[in-house]
Structure formats: structure tokens, C-alpha cells
Amino acid sequence: MTANEPEITPELVAEHGLKPEEYQRLLALIGRPPTFTELGIFSAMWNEHCSYKSSKIHLRSLPTEAPWVIQGPGENAGVIDIGDGLAVVFKMESHNHPSYIEPYQGAATGVGGILRDVFTMGARPIACLDLLRFGDPAHANTRHLVAGVVAGIGGYGNSFGVPTVGGSVGFHRRYDGNCLVNAMAVGLADADKIFYAKATGVGKPIVYLGSKTGRDGIHGATMASAEFGADAQEKRPTVQVGDPFSEKLLLEACLEIMAKGCVIAIQDMGAAGLTSSAVEMGAKGDLGVTLDLDLVPCREEGMSAYEMMLSESQERMLMVLKPEKEAQAEAIFRKWGLDFAVVGTTTASKRFIVRHRGAVMADLPIKELGDEAPVYDRPYVETPKQAIVQAADVVPPMGIADALLRLIGSPDLCCKRWVWEQYDHVILGNTVQRPGGDAAVVRVGEGPKALALTTDVTPRYCEADPVEGGKQAVAEAWRNLTAVGARPLALTDNLNFGNPERPETMGQLVGCVRGIGQACTALDFPIVSGNVSLYNETNGRAILPTPAIGGVGLLDDFTKSATLAFKAAEEAVLLLGESIGWLGQSLYLRDICGREDGAPPPVDLAAERRNGDFVRALIGQALVTAVHDVSDGGLLVALAEMAMASGIGARLEAAPFSAHSFWFGEEQGRYVVTTPAAAAQGIVARARTAGVPVRLIGITGGDALTPAGDRPIFVVKLRECFESWFPAYMGGGSP
Amino acid sequence: MRSAVLVFPGINRERDMARALRLVSGRETAMVWHTDKALPAGTDLVVVPGGFSYGDYLRCGAIAARAPVMDVVRRFAAGGGLVLGVCNGFQILCEAGLLPGVLMRNAALKFICRDVFLKVERSGSPFTRGYNAGQVIRVPVAHGEGNYVADAQTIERLEGEGRVLFRYVSPQGSLDPAWNVNGATNAIAGIVNESGNVLGMMPHPENHVEPELGVTDGRGLFAGLVHHFKQAA
Numbered sequence: 001m002t003a004n005e006p007e008i009t010p011e012l013v014a015e016h017g018l019k020p021e022e023y024q025r026l027l028a029l030i031g032r033p034p035t036f037t038e039l040g041i042f043s044a045m046w047n048e049h050c051s052y053k054s055s056k057i058h059l060r061s062l063p064t065e066a067p068w069v070i071q072g073p074g075e076n077a078g079v080i081d082i083g084d085g086l087a088v089v090f091k092m093e094s095h096n097h098p099s100y101i102e103p104y105q106g107a108a109t110g111v112g113g114i115l116r117d118v119f120t121m122g123a124r125p126i127a128c129l130d131l132l133r134f135g136d137p138a139h140a141n142t143r144h145l146v147a148g149v150v151a152g153i154g155g156y157g158n159s160f161g162v163p164t165v166g167g168s169v170g171f172h173r174r175y176d177g178n179c180l181v182n183a184m185a186v187g188l189a190d191a192d193k194i195f196y197a198k199a200t201g202v203g204k205p206i207v208y209l210g211s212k213t214g215r216d217g218i219h220g221a222t223m224a225s226a227e228f229g230a231d232a233q234e235k236r237p238t239v240q241v242g243d244p245f246s247e248k249l250l251l252e253a254c255l256e257i258m259a260k261g262c263v264i265a266i267q268d269m270g271a272a273g274l275t276s277s278a279v280e281m282g283a284k285g286d287l288g289v290t291l292d293l294d295l296v297p298c299r300e301e302g303m304s305a306y307e308m309m310l311s312e313s314q315e316r317m318l319m320v321l322k323p324e325k326e327a328q329a330e331a332i333f334r335k336w337g338l339d340f341a342v343v344g345t346t347t348a349s350k351r352f353i354v355r356h357r358g359a360v361m362a363d364l365p366i367k368e369l370g371d372e373a374p375v376y377d378r379p380y381v382e383t384p385k386q387a388i389v390q391a392a393d394v395v396p397p398m399g400i401a402d403a404l405l406r407l408i409g410s411p412d413l414c415c416k417r418w419v420w421e422q423y424d425h426v427i428l429g430n431t432v433q434r435p436g437g438d439a440a441v442v443r444v445g446e447g448p449k450a451l452a453l454t455t456d457v458t459p460r461y462c463e464a465d466p467v468e469g470g471k472q473a474v475a476e477a478w479r480n481l482t483a484v485g486a487r488p489l490a491l492t493d494n495l496n497f498g499n500p501e502r503p504e505t506m507g508q509l510v511g512c513v514r515g516i517g518q519a520c521t522a523l524d525f526p527i528v529s530g531n532v533s534l535y536n537e538t539n540g541r542a543i544l545p546t547p548a549i550g551g552v553g554l555l556d557d558f559t560k561s562a563t564l565a566f567k568a569a570e571e572a573v574l575l576l577g578e579s580i581g582w583l584g585q586s587l588y589l590r591d592i593c594g595r596e597d598g599a600p601p602p603v604d605l606a607a608e609r610r611n612g613d614f615v616r617a618l619i620g621q622a623l624v625t626a627v628h629d630v631s632d633g634g635l636l637v638a639l640a641e642m643a644m645a646s647g648i649g650a651r652l653e654a655a656p657f658s659a660h661s662f663w664f665g666e667e668q669g670r671y672v673v674t675t676p677a678a679a680a681q682g683i684v685a686r687a688r689t690a691g692v693p694v695r696l697i698g699i700t701g702g703d704a705l706t707p708a709g710d711r712p713i714f715v716v717k718l719r720e721c722f723e724s725w726f727p728a729y730m731g732g733g734s735p
Numbered sequence: 736m737r738s739a740v741l742v743f744p745g746i747n748r749e750r751d752m753a754r755a756l757r758l759v760s761g762r763e764t765a766m767v768w769h770t771d772k773a774l775p776a777g778t779d780l781v782v783v784p785g786g787f788s789y790g791d792y793l794r795c796g797a798i799a800a801r802a803p804v805m806d807v808v809r810r811f812a813a814g815g816g817l818v819l820g821v822c823n824g825f826q827i828l829c830e831a832g833l834l835p836g837v838l839m840r841n842a843a844l845k846f847i848c849r850d851v852f853l854k855v856e857r858s859g860s861p862f863t864r865g866y867n868a869g870q871v872i873r874v875p876v877a878h879g880e881g882n883y884v885a886d887a888q889t890i891e892r893l894e895g896e897g898r899v900l901f902r903y904v905s906p907q908g909s910l911d912p913a914w915n916v917n918g919a920t921n922a923i924a925g926i927v928n929e930s931g932n933v934l935g936m937m938p939h940p941e942n943h944v945e946p947e948l949g950v951t952d953g954r955g956l957f958a959g960l961v962h963h964f965k966q967a968a
Contacts, residue, residue: 127830154846158877159787161747245745245790337744424848424877429751447947559947 005306012036017226018045022374028715029368037305037354037361041369043219044272044310045279048534051373054500055532056392058513062527063492063520064575068489069528076117076268077187078528079194082489082554086444087191088451089123091185091451092131092492092550094533098239099181100228103148108156108183108242112314114185115160116268119251122195122258123187126443130155130183130421131455131494131548135176135413138473142171143180146419147730152242153183159244160251163431164423165440167455171411174459177228177538181530182494184455184550188444195258197277199265199285199320204345206289207326209253209333210316211246213274214299217312227537228498245601246315246338253336254317260332262325267388269316275309277318278344279352282366288347289366293356305361306353314624320346364637380506386464389584389598391661396592400636400659401713403592404705407633407664408640409721410591411735417470418726432558436645439553441561447624450558452486454551458632459544461600464585466508467518470515470547475668476631477551478523482612483629483671485562485619486553488523493530493549498542500534508545509534516547522605523612524550562619562629565645569701571625572648572680576633577611577670578693579630587633588664601666608669614692615671623675630670633700635697636663636705638672643705643715644722652698654708663707674700736760736966738780743769743799746786746823748939755941757956761911766938769802779964780817781808783824785877785939795838795880796826800884805831817861817960818933822878825935829931832937834928836885838878842918846879850950851916851938854904854925854939856897860927862934863900865959871908872952874938876916881937883926893926901925901936 006012013023016039026034026042048054064072070087071079077091088180095110111128118125130153135142157164159419162185199206217240260421265285267277274291282289293308303311321329326342333340347353352369354362396403407413420435431442432450439454456476462469474491481488493516498505520526536543555561583589618624626646630638643649655662675683680696687694704712729735738756740749753764764782765775770917774781786798799805805827812833820828828834841847850873855866866872885893893899901924905914915922917937925936940953 039902158846158848158879159745159747159790161786243790245787245792248747248787268817420898421849422846423844426848426875426877426939427748429754429942429945429948432948475750 008036008039013039016040017047018043021633022046025374029372030364035307035361036317037414038364040306041275041362041364042309044275045369048372050272050276052532053374054376054378054534055495055509056375057377058510062513062517064526064528066524066526067398069526070194072528073530074150075196076120078490078492078521079121080528081191082449085690087189087194088186088552089115089118089121089189090184090186090492090552091372091529092182092494092548093117093531094494094496095181095183096178096496096533096536099149100179101583102150103145104155104238105239105241107149107152109240109314110181110183111153111156112242112244112247112253113270114183115162115247116270118185118187119254120195120266120268121189122193123189124255125162125185125187126185127186127358127440128162128164128545129453129454129550130164130181131181132167132169133175133546134171135179136173137171137729139173139176143730149179150422154180156242156244161427163423163425164426165431165436165442166453168414169419172459172544174544177541178536178543180496180543180546182548184492186451186453186552195263195266197265197267197280198623199281199287201264202287202346202348204264204346205323205326205342206321206346207319207321208296208343209319210250210297210338211243211313212297212339213308213311214313215303215307215311216240217499218307218310227535233240239251240312240314243316247451249336249338250315250317253333257333259328260328262321262329263319264322265320267318269318271309271312273312273554279366279369281318281320282346282352283370286350288349288351290347290353291344293354295341295343297341305356309354311473339483378500378506380510381503382507383466383511386597386599389589391490391581391583391658392590392651394583394593394660396660398592400707400710403664404636404640404713405717405721407587407591407637408718411725412587413633413637414725415722416726417723418730432561433484433563437564438480439486441484441555441558443558448557450555450561451552452481452484452555454480455548456480457546457548459546460585460596461629462508462512462545463598466511466545467515468600470512470604471519471605472600472668473547473549474516474519474523474525474607475603477549477685479612479629480614481551481553483562483627485560485616486555488525488527488551488553490528491549491551493527493547494530494628496536496543496546496548497534498537504540512547518605519605524611560622562624562627564626564642566642566648566674566700567625569648570677571674571700572677572696573698573700574675574680574683575670575695576615576673576687576692578667579662579665580667581657581665582667583661583665586664586666588660603668611669611692613672614690615673615685618673618683623679624673627676628672630672634664634666639705640718642672644719647715649702649704649715650698651702652702652705652707736762736779736961737777738782739765739767739774739778740782740784741767741769741804743788743802745788746784746791748785748822752782752784752941755944755953755957758944759954760784760961767804769804771804772807774807774811779884780819780960781811783827785824786821795867796823796830799827800830809833810935815930815932819862820935821848821939821941822937825937826880828933828935833933834926835889836883838880839882839884840880841882847916848875848877850875852904852906852914853938856899856902860931861902861960861963862956862962863959865955871904871906872955874940874943874953876938878937881917881919883923885920890920894921898927899923900927900934910930943946
């Protein structure tokens with residue numbers, strides 16, 4: 001039934017990323033050998049990226065429901081209700097493999113893809129965040145990747161016109177061969193006007209919208225479902241090229257035709273392009289789809305059916321329109337200068353039929369393409385527990401002051417201004433808290449409501465203990481939202497791991513998912529969307545397990561959000577939460593003592609919730625003047641950040657136990673708050689009543705942090721260390 | 736004050752500008768599409784907002800400068816109407832020949848978004864009467880190509896005729912290369928045309944108008960314009 005297509009050989013099947021047993025499954029499903037185009041379609045639908053075949057059975061255990069959840073996982077993005085008839089639509093997604101191969105375009109199209117996921121559902125994007133991980137700063141390729149990825153994120157988001165308000169940047173040699181680019185987009189929609197992928201009605205026109213189809217990104221999703229060898233750079237043609245200008249036009253045109261009531265179903269063309277979007281719309285609606293590829297707007301002449309079905313050209317959408325509104329929709333798209341073509345129709349047959357130049361190039365059962373994708377219960381081994389590091393066994397190689405200055409000027413803890421100043425973070429005029437705080441705060445419309453947004457994960461904890469690490473990632477996101485005064489509502493997760501066919505890696509995935517689930521349940525913080533990125537591995541070396549969490553919280557009044565800067569001198573500095581001096585897996589142990597070992601700090605979810613609810617109440621009642629959570633680097637790093645943000649120092653009490661473990665231990669569930677001195681006793685009493693451990697650790701004032709009995713650490717000096725590493729490194733300085 | 740904000744494909748700060756105009760003037764703003772051949776009747780002020788018109792492809796502002804609506808703007812300006820171009824708007828006005836010079840890539844060759852300090856050079860212009868001469872204001876920039884360059888003769892004329900309205904300075908108001916965010920010639924952030932009725936500036940006063948968001952230093956520009964038109968009425 002096809003002309004001029006290559007013969008299907010075992011080699012060709014292998015090149016398409018299908019295992020022999022998966023090919024047998026395909027044959028059993030359709031009862032004959034596939035055409036070349038069909039083989040391409042199967043490879044696109046059954047790769048790890050699109051099918052979640054290794055992670056699916058584990059993801060099912062995650063909590064996804066709450067009264068405020070409108071749409072959980074399974075659509076383009078998750079949707080939650082924030083009251084007043086408004087909904088927040090958000091998701092995080094990885095673009096790791098393409099960003100490593102071609103950092104600017106890889107990162108740019110990652111941002112473009114996640115923005116499309118959000119506005120496909122009828123939401124106008126109001127904020128983006130990006131969680132980035134790079135290799136050792138000393139690695140020859142790292143600077144190039146940082147420069148390209150940051151420029152790509154800025155290049156796309158700035159032009160599209162969405163503020164990039166937060167994120168995180170970290171370095172570790174385990175990312176030398178695979179950087180991570182996880183982009184999160186957040187949009188706002190009317191709660192009763194959310195658009196879905198599910199097609200309804202037979203004989204409805206399927207419309208192609210946006211940019212033309214070219215030969216870029218063919219097999220992008222398949223590339224992202226395999227590990228890299230030495231030939232990673234040869235995969236550059238699989239990376240797509242982004243055009244934020246077209247995306248901005250697509251956004252405006254889509255929102256306009258949605259507002260005019262033209263749309264029945266809509267799906268963006270992301271991974272696996274036309275294939276995945278058409279199949280998804282039909283399968284979700286129990287309908288067949290027939291596409292006529294002769295009608296697809298193409299950028300190049302002579303494209304084959306195979307190429308068109310697998311192209312990942314960006315800035316494209318597929319819609320099912322109400323037939324009576326077709327002319328109106330077309331006029332709107334023409335006004336924005338975008339392509340508009342009816343390329344197919346919905347059918348009652350439940351077949352996915354692709355025609356091209358008078359021939360049927362594919363004729364497949366549409367439901368089975370997605371539903372019958374292989375699902376694996378891959379063998380895994382639990383990660384062995386590590387010994388608890390006793391503070392007494394860690395000999396401090398330097399004094400407290402020197403250790404603080406070194407930590408604050410280290411690649412992971414230093415100021416990331418060099419990064420976020422390349423992102424427009426003020427456009428739309430609603431950024432209440434800019435990058436640099438615990439969570440970004442973005443006003444909703446004219447207010448008074450606002451969203452708090454954060455992305456978090458501590459990969460070294462996940463490596464040492466996946467369950468505790470998974471819990472910690474969720475708890476820290478919850479804590480960061482709490483620290484600005486927000487009520488955490490829901491999260492999106494982006495699970496980045498190595499090759500799942502290795503039982504050790506699979507064990508990390510299983511453990512992290514278990515930990516994430518426990519924390520979500522305990523904190524009433526459901527998962528509404530997510531993405532899994534596996535095979536982040538080069539020459540057999542995997543990344544650190546990195547289950548990134550993107551959290552969204554709600555503030556009833558944006559003018560009451562808390563910030564971390566000390567506000568005045570002579571205020572009491574209180575530490576809430578229990579301190580025991582946990583040095584295992586701390587940055588102090590790694591960056592000061594040169595040891596990457598030990599069990600990570602455990603997360604007591606009941607204490608987490610109790611302490612967080614207490615802090616949020618204090619903020620709500622305006623009883624505290626500054627709030628900051630204690631995380632990477634420990635208590636003294638948190639205090640330094642509060643001092644640097646304000647220029648105000650503090651006189652600190654002596655450590656109640658060994659100073660290095662008190663000041664730099666990374667116990668969880670802790671916050672530093674300040675309050676006018678006269679109010680301190682009242683808060684201490686309240687904390688005791690609530691069962692929240694509390695300790696007066698100092699008084700603000702002066703121009704230095706001065707732990708009792710130690711030398712003053714001047715804020716000016718702290719700032720110098722904090723601000724200098726990134727620009728010096730990117731300017732070519734030694735890491 | 737009746738204002739009209741131009742919308743070219745790829746412009747993205749038109750909502751920010753419309754909100755600032757509404758908050759300060761108390762009046763809704765008309766949005767004018769790039770193919771329109773007339774401005775709404777009674778327009779006092781035309782604003783060319785920020786963004787990436789036509790993706791900034793070819794050259795920033797080059798394509799927008801040739802859009803049909805720009806002929807209308809040229810006539811409006813020739814008749815003495817006030818025109819404000821911010822960021823991409825400044826680039827478009829330069830490309831359209833309404834202002835001299837060009838905006839080159841930032842000296843550091845990177846996009847940069849941060850609050851900067853501007854010295855208001857004089858308060859006699861309709862665009863700056865909401866400020867005192869010499870006042871230092873804090874407003875954000877967000878651009879990759881804001882490095883103002885013109886030939887020596889043009890710079891001399893601009894300076895000699897008092898047509899530089901805003902300059903990048905330190906928080907204390909002194910000229911300092913460390914505070915010249917994009918490396919602009921003479922730290923120029925905003926200039927007017929010969930007749931003083933067309934202003935182009937790179938920073939975004941429209942993003943600093945609300946007290947609840949911290950800084951309101953951008954307000955003076957819009958408040959001054961409102962006052963100007965009240966007096967004229």
C-alpha cells in the first residue's frame with residue numbers, strides 16, 4: 001500500500017528504538033508488518049518519553065486529588081481552583097537531552113513547549129520558572145552549556161512576554177554528560193473555560209494551526225528516550241528550532257478563538273508532533289481520525305508522510321473546531337498571520353488513517369496506539385541506607401566565619417543574579433517578589449490574590465536515600481511557599497533519572513516516587529501534572545536522581561507576603577523547628593570537608609506540617625517581620641542571606657552544641673523569623689503551646705553577623721563573596 | 736488625556752502600558768492595530784510600547800517602522816502630537832526616522848533585566864514635568880539592545896539642545912560607567928526629537944507605578960503628561 005518506502009528490517013526496527021519483543025507486540029496488534037510510516041508512528045508513541053512505560057505503574061500511586069483540583073495528570077497541564085471563578089493551569093517539563101546537544105535551541109524550545117501546554121488549555125501564561133542542573137564548573141563543557149541554556153530560556157520567554165520569576169541552578173560532576181533543563185509555566189484561566197484534548201462528534205473538521213511543518217526535530221522524542229554515547233553531538237538535527245514570535249501570535253490567536261467559542265478540542269504539537277496530538281485527541285474521545293497530509297502546510301517541498309508525522313517543528317496546534325465557526329476561526333488566524341488548514345476529520349471508526357498523495361500511508365487502531373503501549377514493571381533494587389554521620393566525627397577544617405564565606409561564595413549557594421537578570425522578570429507588571437527569595441510571588445490580575453511559585457529538589461539527598469530525598473523535595477517546596485505566607489495548593493513534578501533498565505536506577509525512581517507520595521499525602525499537596533525524563537546517562541554514567549518539584553501556593557493578599565530581608569535593627573531572631581546538628585549530606589560536609597557521604601536529614605512530615613502551619617499563621621497575623629526557611633547550607637547560611645538582602649547584621653547567641661553542626665547542619669522543617677523585640681516572648685509562648693520547638697538565636701543590628709565568641713562576619717564581605725562567583729566564572733575565571 | 740497604544744505583532748508590554756495609563760490618567764486607553772490607518776478621534780498621546788515586534792527579526796523595530804500605522808504616527812507627530820516610545824518603541828521610532836540614532840546590542844552582549852537609576856535632566860518637557868530637574872528615579876530595564884549610539888555631530892546636537900531627558904546614573908545621581916547599564920553613549924537613556932514632542936526611552940516607567948508593588952518612580956512621567964493636557968485644555 002505504499003511506494004518508495006524502505007523495507008522493514010530488524011535493523012530499521014532497532015533504529016526506531018523498539019525492542020524485538022515490542023516489535024512482536026506491534027505485529028500482534030495490527031496483524032501484519034507495518035509500513036515505514038506506521039513504524040515511525042509506533043516508535044513515536046511507544047518511546048519512553050511519550051508512553052511513560054517504565055514509570056507508569058509507580059506514578060499511579062501518587063496522590064492527585066483535592067477539593068481544589070479541577071484537572072489532575074493526563075492532560076496538557078494540571079488545573080486548580082483558586083476561587084473568584086479563576087483557575088491556575090501549570091506544569092513542568094524537561095528538555096534535557098536537546099539542551100545538552102544544542103543548549104540555546106534546546107532550552108528555548110523547552111520553554112516554548114511548556115508555554116504551549118498551558119495556553120492550549122485556555123490559560124494566559126503569567127509566569128515561568130526554570131530548574132537547571134549543570135556539570136562540574138571545571139568541566140570543559142559546563143560554561144558553554146550554562147551560557148547557551150540561560151540565553152535560550154531568556155531568548156524565548158522574554159520575546160514571548162512572560163516573566164521568568166524563579167527557579168534554581170546547581171552544579172555537580174554527575175551532570176557532566178547530561179545537563180537538566182526543567183521549565184515550568186503557570187497560567188491563569190476562567191475556571192469554567194478550560195479546554196481539553198478530548199475530541200467529540202463525528203465528521204468534525206480537524207484544523208492545523210500555527211507554523212509550517214519542516215524537517216526539524218524528527219525523532220526528537222525517541223532521541224530523548226535513549227542514553228548518550230560519544231556521538232551525542234551527531235544528534236543535533238533532532239533538536240527543534242524555536243520561534244517565540246510565532247508562539248506569541250499563536251497564543252493570542254488561540255485565546256481569541258477560544259473566547260469566541262470556536263473550539264471543541266485542542267492539543268499542541270509537542271513531542272512526536274502531528275502523530276501524538278492527533279492520536280491523543282481521537283483516543284480520548286473514542287473517535288477515529290483521518291488525516292490528509294497533502295493539506296498540511298509545509299516549510300519544505302517533497303516531505304514524506306513519515307517526515308510529516310514525526311516532525312517536531314515548533315509553534316503548531318491541532319484543533320477540532322465547531323464546523324459553523326470555522327470561517328470565524330480562520331479569519332482570526334489570518335489576522336495574526338498564521339497558517340490555518342483543515343487537514344482531517346473525526347470518524348466513528350476508531351482508526352487512525354493517514355493519507356498522502358493518494359495512498360493510505362497508515363491505518364492503525366487509534367486506542368491501542370496509546371493504551372496498548374508496553375508497560376514495564378522493571379526490576380529494581382532499593383538503594384542501600386548510608387550510615388548517619390556524627391558531628392563529633394567531623395573535624396572542622398576551618399573556623400565558622402571562613403566556612404560561611406566559602407559556602408556563600410560556592411557555585412551552588414552563590415547569587416544567581418547573572419542568570420535571572422537575563423530573564424525579563426517584571427513584564428506584565430505583577431511580580432511582587434522577584435527572584436532571590438524563598439518563592440516568587442506573582443499577583444493575580446489586579447489582586448488582592450497572588451500566587452507563590454517555587455521549584456525545588458536536593459539531588460544529593462535523593463542519591464543517598466531516594467525515599468527521604470523524595471519527601472524532602474516536596475517538603476522544601478511546601479516550606480518555600482509557606483515562608484512567603486502562601487497556602488501550598490498543588491505541585492507538578494519532573495522526574496529526571498538515568499537508565500531505568502538498570503535496577504539501581506529504577507530503585508532510585510521507585511524510592512523517590514514513594515517519598516514524594518508520602519509527603520504529598522501528609523502535606524495535602526497533590527500532584528496535578530508532571531513529566532518523566534529517563535536515560536539521562538552518558539557512557540554508562542547516570543545523573544544524580546533529580547525529582548524536581550514545582551509548587552504553587554495561594555496568598556489571599558499580596559501586600560501581606562513575607563520576605564527574607566531583615567527589616568530593622570534590634571529585632572529578635574527566632575529559630576523555629578528542631579536543631580540537632582545533622583551534617584550527613586550537608587553542603588558543609590561536601591564543600592568544606594570534601595566528603596559526600598552519610599544519610600541525608602530525615603523529613604518528619606508531621607513536624608513539617610505543624611511548623612509550617614505555625615509560621616503561616618504568624619505571617620497572616622503580621623506578627624513577624626522577616627521569614628526565611630533553613631535549607632541548603634544550614635542555619636548560618638540562611639541568616640547570611642537575610643543579612644545580605646537587607647544590609648543589616650545580627651549578634652548571635654553561642655551555639656548550644658558543636659558550633660559547626662549547629663550553624664551548618666541541614667535538619668529539615670526549620671524557619672528563621674524576626675519580630676520586634678517586645679513581641680518575641682509572645683511568639684515563643686505561642687510556639688510552645690503549638691508544640692513547635694523555638695529558640696531565640698540573636699538580635700538584628702550592626703553591619704556583621706557575629707556568633708558569640710567568634711569574629712564578626714561583615715555583610716559587605718558576605719555580599720562580595722555571594723555576588724562574585726557567577727560573573728567571574730562566566731567571564732572565564734577559574735571555577 | 737486620551738491615549739492610544741500601538742499593537743504590532745510581537746509587542747508584549749502593551750498591557751503593562753495600558754494599565755499604567757489607566758491607573759494614572761483614570762481613563763481607558765485605545766489599542767490601535769498595526770494595520771489601522773487612523774488614530775481614534777481626539778487622541779492626545781500615542782504610545783509605542785515594548786516587546787519584540789515581528790520577533791525583532793531583521794533588526795529591532797525595522798519591520799514595525801514600516802507598518803501602515805506608522806504613516807499615521809508620522810503625521811500625528813508632524814502636527815505636534817505627543818509620541819512616547821518605550822524600549823522596542825524607542826527602537827521603532829529610531830527606525831522610523833522620528834528620532835535620530837540607533838540602539839545597538841548592550842555592551843555586555845546579554846539581555847538585562849534590572850532596576851536602574853535615571854537622572855531626569857530637565858523638567859520643562861511635557862514628558863518630565865512630573866519630576867524635578869536633577870531628580871533620580873528608579874525604573875526597570877529589560878532589553879538586549881539598548882545601547883544608544885549616534886554620530887558625534889548628532890550627540891553634540893542632542894546635548895547642546897537639551898534633548899537628553901534621561902541618563903543612567905548611580906543611585907546618588909552621578910555619572911559612572913558602572914551604572915551605565917548598556918554602555919550607551921553619554922549614558923543616554925531617553926531623548927526627544929527637535930520639536931520635543933517625541934520621546935524615546937529604553938527603561939520601563941510603566942512597570943513602576945503602583946505603591947503596593949514597591950516603587951512608584953515611573954508614575955511621574957504619566958502624571959506629568961496628564962497635567963500637561965489638563966493645562967492645555
